[in-house]
Amino acid sequence: MENxxxxxxxxxxxxxxxxxxxxxxxAIKHGKRIKVHKTKTVGKISNNELSIRLLSxxxxxxxxxxxxxxxxxxxxxxxxxxxxxxHDIVPYIYKKIxxxxxxxxxxxxxxxxxxxxxxHLVKIExxxxxxxxxxxxxxxxxxxxxxxxxEFDLLIGLAERCKKRNLKIAFFNSTAVGGGVALMRHALIRxxxxxGVDVSxxxxxxxxxxxxxxxxxxxxxxxxxxxxxxxFTDEHKRLFKKWSEFNASFFEDVFKNTDVIIIDDxxxxxxxxxxxxTNPKAKIIYRSHIQIRADLIDKKEHQQYATWSFLWKNxxxxxxxxxxxxxxxxxxxxxxxxxxxxxxTTDPLDGLNKDLSRGQRSYxxxxxxxxxxxxRQRHLNTRRPYIIQIARFDPSxxxxxxxxxxxxxxxxxxxxxxxxGKTPQLVIAGHGAIDDPEGxxxxxxxxxxxxxxxxxHLMRDVAxxxxxxxxxxxxxxxxxxxxxxxxxxxxxxEVKITEALAKGKPVIAYRSGGIPLQIRNGFSGYxxxxxxxxxxxxxxxxxxxxxxxxxxxxxxxxHVNHDYFTVNNAYKWLxxxxxxxxxxxxxxxxxxxxxxxxxxxxx
Numbered sequence: 001m002e003n004x005x006x007x008x009x010x011x012x013x014x015x016x017x018x019x020x021x022x023x024x025x026x027a028i029k030h031g032k033r034i035k036v037h038k039t040k041t042v043g044k045i046s047n048n049e050l051s052i053r054l055l056s057x058x059x060x061x062x063x064x065x066x067x068x069x070x071x072x073x074x075x076x077x078x079x080x081x082x083x084x085x086x087h088d089i090v091p092y093i094y095k096k097i098x099x100x101x102x103x104x105x106x107x108x109x110x111x112x113x114x115x116x117x118x119x120h121l122v123k124i125e126x127x128x129x130x131x132x133x134x135x136x137x138x139x140x141x142x143x144x145x146x147x148x149x150x151e152f153d154l155l156i157g158l159a160e161r162c163k164k165r166n167l168k169i170a171f172f173n174s175t176a177v178g179g180g181v182a183l184m185r186h187a188l189i190r191x192x193x194x195x196g197v198d199v200s201x202x203x204x205x206x207x208x209x210x211x212x213x214x215x216x217x218x219x220x221x222x223x224x225x226x227x228x229x230x231x232f233t234d235e236h237k238r239l240f241k242k243w244s245e246f247n248a249s250f251f252e253d254v255f256k257n258t259d260v261i262i263i264d265d266x267x268x269x270x271x272x273x274x275x276x277x278t279n280p281k282a283k284i285i286y287r288s289h290i291q292i293r294a295d296l297i298d299k300k301e302h303q304q305y306a307t308w309s310f311l312w313k314n315x316x317x318x319x320x321x322x323x324x325x326x327x328x329x330x331x332x333x334x335x336x337x338x339x340x341x342x343x344x345t346t347d348p349l350d351g352l353n354k355d356l357s358r359g360q361r362s363y364x365x366x367x368x369x370x371x372x373x374x375x376r377q378r379h380l381n382t383r384r385p386y387i388i389q390i391a392r393f394d395p396s397x398x399x400x401x402x403x404x405x406x407x408x409x410x411x412x413x414x415x416x417x418x419x420x421g422k423t424p425q426l427v428i429a430g431h432g433a434i435d436d437p438e439g440x441x442x443x444x445x446x447x448x449x450x451x452x453x454x455x456x457h458l459m460r461d462v463a464x465x466x467x468x469x470x471x472x473x474x475x476x477x478x479x480x481x482x483x484x485x486x487x488x489x490x491x492x493x494e495v496k497i498t499e500a501l502a503k504g505k506p507v508i509a510y511r512s513g514g515i516p517l518q519i520r521n522g523f524s525g526y527x528x529x530x531x532x533x534x535x536x537x538x539x540x541x542x543x544x545x546x547x548x549x550x551x552x553x554x555x556x557x558x559h560v561n562h563d564y565f566t567v568n569n570a571y572k573w574l575x576x577x578x579x580x581x582x583x584x585x586x587x588x589x590x591x592x593x594x595x596x597x598x599x600x601x602x603x
Contacts, residue, residue: 012063013058014066015089016109016112017108018100018108019073024053026050029112030063034106034109036105050073054089067090069108070091070108076093077136079091081139088360094108094111129202130250134190136193137349138349139194147568155571171264172203172264174265175206177469183347183352186350187566188573191570202254213240217230217307222266222307224490226303243270244269245274248271248274248278249274258282259283262286264289272318273314283580284317285321286318289492291492292330294329295328297333312333319580320338323339326514329513329514330589336588341587341589341592347566356475360472361476362382364477367473371467377465380463382480386426386481388484389486390478392439396488397488398488399442401533402426407455409424426463428462429477478503479503483507485536486508486509487509488510492513493517498564501518504558506557508539511527511530520556575592
């Protein structure tokens with residue numbers, strides 16, 4: 001049962017279910033009111049009956065159920081997995097709720113609703129130690145369906161070894177929402193919770209001034225996209241050290257009680273000396289997620305030299321350096337023996353990637369159009385095709401190149417005499433992150449570009465939006481697109497390419513950073529020399545006007561390497577943690593798969 005035509009995207013429901021002997025109670029929160037409905041049954045209460053009854057409220061209210069909490073249900077994890085994967089309802093399993101019947105259902109409903117903000121976006125939960133608490137979405141068996149028996153057995157075996165050794169692992173990064181690192185960590189911690197291993201994820205106390213420094217004087221400089229007059233100043237070094245010291249002091253107890261600590265990117269790197277001092281026995285892994293212009297780091301006259309020299313004083317204390325599988329991303333000063341190659345990943349079962357029904361996609365595209373209303377932009381016409389680039393609004397993402405490529409495509413289509421109803425639109429969208437202060441300025445410059453005489457005639461067919469953190473909006477947008485672009489000038493490893501390919505969307509991308517590892521040129525998409533917008537426009541034209549070629553490439557795109565998904569990423573981290581806390585890891589700048597194969601007989 002599914003409501004395909006919600007009357008209003010602002011109408012949302014939350015539910016609470018309490019099952020008792022021969023009856024169940026369903027509480028529905030609609031606006032500020034909660035109403036409880038009691039149903040008696042003759043025999044055993046089935047989960048299917050509960051689902052049907054729950055979903056009937058969407059028709060009754062003409063609204064979308066965002067989340068449902070429940071207690072007393074047999075096979076609760078199976079029921080929750082079905083709610084998430086089939087009905088797009090976030091499940092919350094409650095084991096100990098005081099009260100009975102009607103009162104219990106009402107309490108569960110309110111507790112479930114309290115997990116979401118006023119915009120109906122899930123709140124990211126941090127405990128008092130700033131440990132992230134991801135919500136349950138699916139049971140472990142759902143991941144087992146996605147990989148080979150050998151891959152899943154390896155995951156289970158490594159998890160059991162970690163538990164037998166009581167190994168404690170902790171990840172540290174700067175933010176729990178926005179950006180690829182946070183997305184990967186949510187998926188990773190969810191699967192570790194299902195496995196029962198002791199793995200935690202902590203985020204630093206935020207500081208706006210420091211995030212300005214780390215974005216502009218760490219990331220942008222190391223990626224080679226910063227203006228030449230920007231340097232990492234002594235005052236900014238002092239501020240960064242002070243902030244690092246504050247966070248290190250806060251996490252001191254965590255350091256003392258952790259065996260393996262993973263530092264994600266430069267922001268938390270200032271804590272490394274404090275970790276070594278607090279717990280000399282702890283093993284530290286540094287994970288580099290960005291494209292680093294290693295070719296510029298060795299030259300003292302370049303801004304990259306000063307930034308990297310500062311960071312390396314801390315990073316060199318780590319026991320292992322994990323990089324994307326691109327050797328030119330790795331500075332020469334990093335010891336070969338300490339270096340391991342491992343790609344970024346995405347999760348097939350999260351809101352970004354799970355299958356959405358037609359009605360569910362319609363709901364989220366309606367949300368997108370509501371956002372466009374607020375931005376005073378025209379609605380996306382879902383009856384017409386559209387091209388999409390999903391990325392942060394960042395100087396490295398080549399957004400101006402996307403617009404120029406689209407302009408050139410439109411000229412070619414106009415010459416062909418294509419009617420407006422069949423002319424593709426363009427969508428440029430992405431989330432923001434609290435540690436990225438450049439999102440608003442880059443968005444503003446994008447809109448300014450579209451108002452220029454050269455591009456203003458396109459504005460009716462271009463949608464540009466910085467989106468709230470609703471993964472399903474991005475999922476729906478990408479699922480409905482015809483072709484995906486990724487014209488990044490600098491890129492570590494863009495998981496949005498993996499996500500587009502998995503949905504059967506051919507991707508046209510610049511041949512930069514780790515992108516060539518993800519696209520088989522001419523098979524699942526096209527790789528283009530950075531800056532060649534003529535070539536991008538020609539390839540878009542080719543795909544959009546040759547249905548046979550498009551269909552073949554769309555089918556090819558779905559063959560995505562398992563290395564780019566959560567299960568494989570999960571067992572790789574467990575393997576590294578076990579090895580580094582034992583006999584050690586000799587990386588030799590090899591891919592993690594090669595290292596695991598050499599040790600597979602001992603696992």
